[in-house]
Amino acid sequence: MAENLVARGIAVTVVEMLKQVLPPLDPEMAEPVRQRLTERGVSLHLGDAVAGFEPGIGGALLVRTQSNVTFPADLVILSIGVRPETKQLNRKHNKSTTCMPSPSLSISNRPVTFPVLRRP
Secondary structure (H helix, E strand, C coil): CHHHHHHCCCCCEEEECCCCCCCCCCHHHHHHHHHHHHHCCCEEEECCCEEEEEECHHHCEEEEECCCCEEEECCCCCCCCCEEECHHHCCCCCCCCCCCCCCCCCCCCCCCCCCEEECC
């Protein structure tokens, strides 16, 4: 969505609480997305959460982060995201990854197990 807004001539800043875009992905997978967004003109402010909104000049908003950085905005899109529900898989996995394939995941007619997503 951010790229499409930039393509329409709208300045876009993404504020992300965690230190990477697409936090559910492994850092190696998120890095090309970060590069693509910045190449396309999306401004990224990572590692800092939105703390609140304040009235700005001329009807605009000011978006204030926890580190007290402000961004003027005419439009704010709040995206919360989802977290995978993996406890039903009942096995150990790398905590830095969001999901993991089941042993039955293969190219065959056998059933495949996928994690269920839940709201954080």
